Amino acid sequence: MPIEVREKSRYAVVAAVQLPSVSDIEFEASLSELRELAKTLGYEIINTFVQKRASFDTTAYLGFGKRQEIRRFVNSETESAEFEEIAANPKSRDIDAILVDHEISPSQARNLEKEVGCEVMDRTMVILEIFHRNARSRAARAQVEIARLGYMAPRLREAAKLAGPQGRQRSGVGGRGGGESHTELDRRKIRDRIAELQQEIIAMDAERKTQRARRQTRQKLASVALVGYTNAGKSTLMRGLTGSEVLVANKLFATLDTTVRALYPESMPRVLVSDTVGFIKNLPHGLVASFKSTLDEALDASLLLHVIDASDPGFERQLEVTDQVLEEIGADVVPRMRVFNKIDHVGDATAQAKCEAVLRTQYPDCVVMSARRPDEVAKLRQKIVAFFQQDLVEAELFLPWSAQQLRGEIYASCQVLEERSNYEGVFFRVRGEPDSVKNLCEQFSQA
Numbered sequence: 001m002p003i004e005v006r007e008k009s010r011y012a013v014v015a016a017v018q019l020p021s022v023s024d025i026e027f028e029a030s031l032s033e034l035r036e037l038a039k040t041l042g043y044e045i046i047n048t049f050v051q052k053r054a055s056f057d058t059t060a061y062l063g064f065g066k067r068q069e070i071r072r073f074v075n076s077e078t079e080s081a082e083f084e085e086i087a088a089n090p091k092s093r094d095i096d097a098i099l100v101d102h103e104i105s106p107s108q109a110r111n112l113e114k115e116v117g118c119e120v121m122d123r124t125m126v127i128l129e130i131f132h133r134n135a136r137s138r139a140a141r142a143q144v145e146i147a148r149l150g151y152m153a154p155r156l157r158e159a160a161k162l163a164g165p166q167g168r169q170r171s172g173v174g175g176r177g178g179g180e181s182h183t184e185l186d187r188r189k190i191r192d193r194i195a196e197l198q199q200e201i202i203a204m205d206a207e208r209k210t211q212r213a214r215r216q217t218r219q220k221l222a223s224v225a226l227v228g229y230t231n232a233g234k235s236t237l238m239r240g241l242t243g244s245e246v247l248v249a250n251k252l253f254a255t256l257d258t259t260v261r262a263l264y265p266e267s268m269p270r271v272l273v274s275d276t277v278g279f280i281k282n283l284p285h286g287l288v289a290s291f292k293s294t295l296d297e298a299l300d301a302s303l304l305l306h307v308i309d310a311s312d313p314g315f316e317r318q319l320e321v322t323d324q325v326l327e328e329i330g331a332d333v334v335p336r337m338r339v340f341n342k343i344d345h346v347g348d349a350t351a352q353a354k355c356e357a358v359l360r361t362q363y364p365d366c367v368v369m370s371a372r373r374p375d376e377v378a379k380l381r382q383k384i385v386a387f388f389q390q391d392l393v394e395a396e397l398f399l400p401w402s403a404q405q406l407r408g409e410i411y412a413s414c415q416v417l418e419e420r421s422n423y424e425g426v427f428f429r430v431r432g433e434p435d436s437v438k439n440l441c442e443q444f445s446q447a
């Protein structure tokens with residue numbers, strides 16, 4: 001009989017304390033985001049435990065009663081899982097982790113873990129783990145490692161404290177670091193590693209800046225950056241606008257690196273589009289800082305396309321989070337176009353029309369569309385091109401018959417609107433960026 005090998009599901013429960021300052025709506029939105037993040041990590045959430053408290057419990061985040069309730073739930077599930085496994089019941093659910101919707105201290109995590117009887121992951125660790133799994137480029141990997149090490153360092157200390165006197169044994173390996181405890185040694189190793197990674201990042205940043213500068217001097221390029229909350233549809237739009245294959249997935253943080261492609265079909269001026277990492281509420285601080293270089297792309301852009309998932313009930317909060325992050329990195333001065341995406345996903349045709357009308361009143365000049373409708377993507381492309389054509393200037397050039405080999409140069413750097421010729425040569429009416437047109441005028445001044 002063939003044996004079916006199935007990947008075992010991983011189960012988890014979510015737990016959170018609602019502080020008096022947090023509204024029910026905000027609290028629910030944050031919990032459902034944590035569930036989505038957990039899904040991205042491959043967990044199935046089977047229960048949620050919430051508690052209203054004036055503050056977090058200093059020992060173990062949740063109050064004693066709630067901890068006991070979770071422990072009983074975890075134990076009963078695990079016991080029935082063991083029992084059901086014997087009976088080959090596919091419903092067995094061994095709970096692997098409890099996910100906490102806040103960043104908690106190392107000692108709170110250890111205490112909760114001991115009491116509840118399964119691994120505890122706080123919100124920060126969940127996000128760090130996703131970034132760790134998804135980072136592809138050398139720069140992204142280095143940045144995530146720094147953030148992880150920064151998160152791990154105090155937790156190592158906590159682990160050593162709990163391990164008792166052995167954890168503080170003298171190490172003295174190879175004479176080097178003699179007299180240091182394991183924790184001190186580990187801490188030093190972490191510090192050294194962080195410094196090393198930071199050096200690497202500085203070198204990579206310099207390399208990137210040169211590449212970017214080269215890209216800009218070679219031809220003055222107009223650039224657009226797609227920014228917005230994670231899962232808003234940035235990569236889908238990037239695909240539609242540039243005809244490129246970038247990763248699209250219904251998971252949070254599918255994209256962690258910036259990709260740059262030209263608008264397709266090509267336009268005059270040629271426009272570069274970059275896809276960026278998605279934003280989220282309460283992004284671990286270490287990550288905001290370390291992803292600055294990815295967001296830098298947004299700072300360099302001449303236009304930001306702020307993509308918003310109009311079908312998400314919490315889109316207004318997501319919009320605010322993005323605006324706030326953009327302000328923090330100083331990108332709020334860059335011209336911005338708001339693109340409300342996924343309108344096809346907002347109920348039936350009547351609901352969609354109503355939603356669109358509300359958005360248009362509230363955000364004049366916004367774009368309401370679906371990245372799944374090619375005609376609407378084409379319209380957005382046209383709007384982007386129009387934005388860059390606003391600044392273009394027109395001029396008339398003259399090329400004598402003896403210099404016709406230079407025609408290519410004119411066509412390469414601007415748009416030719418009209419060509420007329422007489423017995424002396426050819427007149428070109430051109431439109432292009434002020435700098436290129438000025439250069440051409442100096443070279444090919446009219447006779």
Ligand SMILES: Nc1nc2c(ncn2[C@@H]2O[C@H](COP(=O)(O)OP(=O)(O)OP(=O)(O)O)[C@@H](O)[C@H]2O)c(=O)[nH]1
Binds near residue numbers: 237
């Ligand atoms: N119904 C509908 N789904 C869409 C639309 N645009 C994108 N999606 C879906 O939404 C999900 C997320 O899309 P992505 O393009 O990966 O989102 P993203 O903003 O790049 O996400 P991150 O990379 O995580 O920041 C995918 O499953 C897409 O297929 C749309 O206009 N309508």
Ligand SMILES: [Mg+2]
Binds near residue numbers: 248
């Ligand atoms: Mg993406």
